[in-house]
Amino acid sequence: MxxxxxxxxxxxxxxxxxxxxxxxxxxxxxxxxxxxxxxxALLVRDAHGNVLHAGDDVTVIRDLKLGRDIIKQGAKAKNIRILDSPVDGHDIEGRIDGFGAIYLKSSVVKK
Ligand SMILES: [Zn+2]
Known part of the structure; x- marks a missing residue:
């Protein structure tokens, strides 16, 4: 080590x-x-305190506004990436069907 x-x-x-x-x-x-x-302290955790890792699939736990669209609660974000430095408070990126790759906050998803 x-x-x-x-x-x-x-x-x-x-x-x-x-x-x-x-x-x-x-x-x-x-x-x-x-x-x-x-x-x-550097680990990224979901809404329930579970540690998130790159490649995880997560579920959005509440409706999220994205411009004029809404990502519905229960939407799956697949194959997430942990952002090295948060973008506007968003610390993970995931792929959601119909939206493509978007930035998310780890506090609004769960594993
Ligand atoms: Zn030193």
């Missing part, structure tokens, strides 16, 4: 000291636990 980059300065010279990770560049120290929590 490679060691995580420093969360403070992003340098990749981390070494382990007992149960601590230490960055020799800025002398930041952190624990595996805080690293785990930080990585968990």
């Amino acid at each position: 490679s060691l995580p980059a420093c969360p403070k300065c992003q340098e990749a010279f981390t070494y382990e000291d007992g149960n601590l990770f230490v960055c020799p560049m800025c002398f930041h120290e952190w624990t595996a636990e805080s690293q785990r929590l930080a990585e968990e």
Whole structure:
């Protein structure tokens, strides 16, 4: 397993000291636990808190306005992609029949 980059300065010279990770560049120290929590915070979750992964199929849980159209509750978004950086609050992209690939918010879908 490679060691995580420093969360403070992003340098990749981390070494382990007992149960601590230490960055020799800025002398930041952190624990595996805080690293785990930080990585968990980056995960994208659906409306029920389930972690979403690229390639998942999800269901829209409420009607969504899309311009003049409405994506109905229960519509399936297939083969989702997790966006690296959210676009206007939308953090996933999925393909919905009749609409094509559209951006969605993970908070309005479920696995
Ligand atoms: Zn650092």
